[in-house]
Amino acid sequence: MNGAMEPAGGEPEEVEGEGSGETGALRPSRRGLLGLLGAGVAGLAVGGAGGAAIAASAAGGQTAAGRSSVVPFHGEHQAGIVTPAQDRLHFAAFNMVSGSSRDDLIQLLRDWSEAAERLTQGRPLGTGLEPGDALLPPDDTGEAEGLQAGNLTLTFGLGRSLFTGSGEGGSEDPYGIRSQLPAAFEPLPSFAFDLLEPAQSGGDLCVQACADDPQVAVHAIRNLARIAVGRTHLAWSQLGFGRTASTSRRQDTPRNLFGFKDGTMNVMSDETEALAEHVWVGDEAPAWLRGGSYIVTRKILMTIEAWDRASLAEQERTFGRTKLAGAPLTGGGEFDHPDFAAERDGAPVIDMAAHVRLAHPDQNGGTRILRRGYNYVDGSNELGQLGAGLFFISFQRDPAAFVRLQRSLKHDLLGEYIRHISSGLWAVPGGVRRGEFVGQRLFD
Ligand SMILES: C=CC1=C(C)c2cc3[nH]c(cc4nc(cc5[nH]c(cc1n2)c(C)c5CCC(=O)O)C(CCC(=O)O)=C4C)c(C)c3C=C
């Protein structure tokens, strides 16, 4: 498979920019690019916006004016953190094959990085579906053929077990990187009301695939799993269909499955100082993690049926915000600050156990995290109850920030309606420079 990583012909358009946020300006489609290459213009030097327009129009595709669908893979930070949150998620956790070596891990990260660059540009792997050796499977599984790049981002994380082994006590060093374990990279403790399923928790590696199109996200995870065969295997994965956070002020605040606006007070992509303080890892960590972050995932089952029987007053009391506007119960608009000191008839207007009070930075020593979760529905059970909830994702400079918040939520009114059923924590290396692979500095 490695040898099949080269494009069918010359290099399609390059997409310049940082993987740290704003999208590029191209809308290449897989079929269009293949058609273009197949038409004998493979050697055409295509660069910049003009080249992109030529490529897109020759392929019968769209030229992108004002609409963009490629988020560069390379940049100072990995894409998919402050990138405006796309609407679809396929999150996957992987475990290394037992007996795999340091070289296997390096080659895996190299292959994944090469593949991620192509996938995020909307290009198929290898020669795509081009006829090749009929006795071999095609290089690409094909279901994204003809689809746009869809703002796909692929964000890679490394589990603590890669550094310590997954055995009892975690005292091994299977890949020779134990000395690079950051001091802050401690396992998450157990929390009150956890009902975690081990088979859906943790993992040696994780990949967060976000896109505008679910098929693009699924295609990416599927092909990354496929080229990883023999080195790592899929441990569990989760689909999400509606973002529950905004990371850019240009985005409307979405709603979670309890019908409330979610993500109002998130850390936004233009909050440079807050990002440096709360999201990006700094000099406290080894070089490979600087400019990176830690990702926490929590699959949180929401008892939809019980919630739907609760009165509007009870629902609003639970969050401390109005359901329609998402405004604090103390008044103003969605983005106005709640007045936690306000009282009515001698009682706090925002309940002492309301979610937004307990999660607010004022209650947590100034702690902030960047939330990037998704709604999910996994079907229903024999009682006719939806297996639905929030696949919570947060990025933070130190996992201790999440621990602090989650402990603070111990008496959250929301606790009556939710259960945490899966958990994960991974270190997300800093951004990938052109010609490098994700996490490369870990092996220097
Ligand atoms: C440990 C961190 C958090 C978990 C777990 C969590 C679960 C969770 N949250 C909602 C819905 C909302 N959360 C809101 C705000 C909010 N939540 C957290 C943290 C966790 N939430 C924070 C840090 C904040 C922001 C607090 C602030 O700065 O004011 C809101 C209000 C709107 C908003 O600001 O986003 C909603 C709604 C659900 C449904 C849920 C578990 C299923």
Ligand SMILES: [Fe+2]
């Ligand atoms: Fe919350």
